Amino acid sequence: AQSVSQHNHHVILSEAASLELGCNYSYGGTVNLFWYVQYPGQHLQLLLKYFSGDPLVKGIKGFEAEFIKSKFSFNLRKPSVQWSDTAEYFCAVANFGNEKLTFGTGTRLTIIP
């Protein structure tokens, strides 16, 4: 069965710092990869997704993620964070042809002004 690991449970950064959140999955077949964000008091929103093609994916609000198949990883990055990026970030994976998402436990990001 697919499993997803997000090793950073809580990350605290100052504004303008660079961000990288780790995500690793276990199943080695073809996968679709997602990052969702949950801002305080709001519902989950899609940040970006990878299905095929260029392994460097750009999403909303300046976020990007890189799919490295050999490492089973899909790390999320942002060169300069803002206070408004404070939220919980979830990595999710779907095995190709299967619609159900397997989520990581999430990373809580706190940005200090």
Next chain:
Amino acid sequence: NAGVMQNPRHLVRRRGQEARLRCSPMKGHSHVYWYRQLPEEGLKFMVYLQKENIIDESGMPKERFSAEFPKEGPSILRIQQVVRGDSAAYFCASSTGSKGETQYFGPGTRLLVL
């Protein structure tokens, strides 16, 4: 254009009572997914439904839990004889059902069992 709607947003039940959680998908979406988030854990898949059809219920507990998505009306997740361990946030997502299509999430229902 309304997104995925869930109600109630908060639900309190005593042990042994029934909980009914409702999900109205986005306009144009005919596929619904239910996920559960226990405290300090990630979201766990429960069930995937199409109108009048259960596609995948591999994540549903074997007893007390059921889900439906009738031809008319919202999808319902029903939990009979709730126990304290059922306390969690229950999220619904919807999509068009096309392979790989993005799932759009609702705000969730927070269930508290006393």
